[in-house]
Amino acid sequence: MNAIEEFYRVAFARYGDLEWWPADDPFEVAIGAILTQNTSWKNVERAIERLKCDGLLSPNTISDVPMEKLAEAIRPSGYYNQKAKKLKAFVEWFREELDCDFSAGDTMPTAHLRESLMSVKGIGPETADDILLYAFEKPVFVVDAYTYRIAVRHGWSPPDVGYDELAEIFTSSLDEDVFLYKNFHAILVEIGKTFCTKKAPKCVNCPMKPTLRNGTPLVIV
DNA sequence: ATCCTGGAAA
DNA sequence: TTTCCGGGAT
Structure with a gap:
């Protein structure tokens, strides 16, 4: 078992299934993925609730409503x-x-769907991968700032790693499994918010401390 | 490197 | 008061 698998094993014992992505359907997942860009999820929940109240959470209504009203x-x-x-x-x-049918993506190669998604203005690699994994259920590993921070601090990756390169580090260390990829990302976000914080990481109390191999973390607080 | 933006936490 | 979010475009 490699270090990344070991990390997940310990993390799953502690956190279990975090049940990501919380949404009623794949369309709501995609909308949430865009709304959560550089934004706390709590504020996204409010925005989605307002879309629902206004009857705007559908492809047709979003197309038809005036920009100002949607904003x-x-x-x-x-x-x-x-x-x-x-x-x-x-x-x-x-x-x-x-x-307007997510199941139409089932027969499309993931790489093609990803390029196509990223050609949309406002959808970069992370948002595309959120949508691919949680809406289309494609086996892609989502990389975000938490993933990067935890990977570097645990010595899984050099600090100058690129997005695709870091995703590859995870996928090449894990079985190709949609549930695993979904829950791993959810767990990285949870640990990144509570223990592996940007400033003053709480390594002393971190449940992942036992998984560190050569005393690898760059920061022990 | 800067802009886009509200809301909560530090 | 500043910092930080489940980023991306210019």
């Missing part, structure tokens, strides 16, 4: 003007490429 509905998630455009760009892609 107002998602206001709590921040960057509301930018994100209103992003939501409209996404639903336009969703209709044209998939006829």
